[in-house]
Amino acid sequence: MPSAAPAATPASTPSVALSQVKAVRGFNRFYTQHIGV
Structure with missing residues (x-):
């Protein structure tokens, strides 16, 4: 599993970026x- 820092990892394709966004949003x-923040 990649770290929760998509900004540090440039996406090679829009689909990868979209999947990262969805993963981060879900996380x-x-x-x-x-946590209740």
Whole structure:
């Protein structure tokens, strides 16, 4: 699994960038739900 820093890893294709965005959004949703920030 790549780190949660998509900005540090340039995407080779738009599909990769989109998948990273979705992954980060999903992680943020999970994180905020459990931490309550």
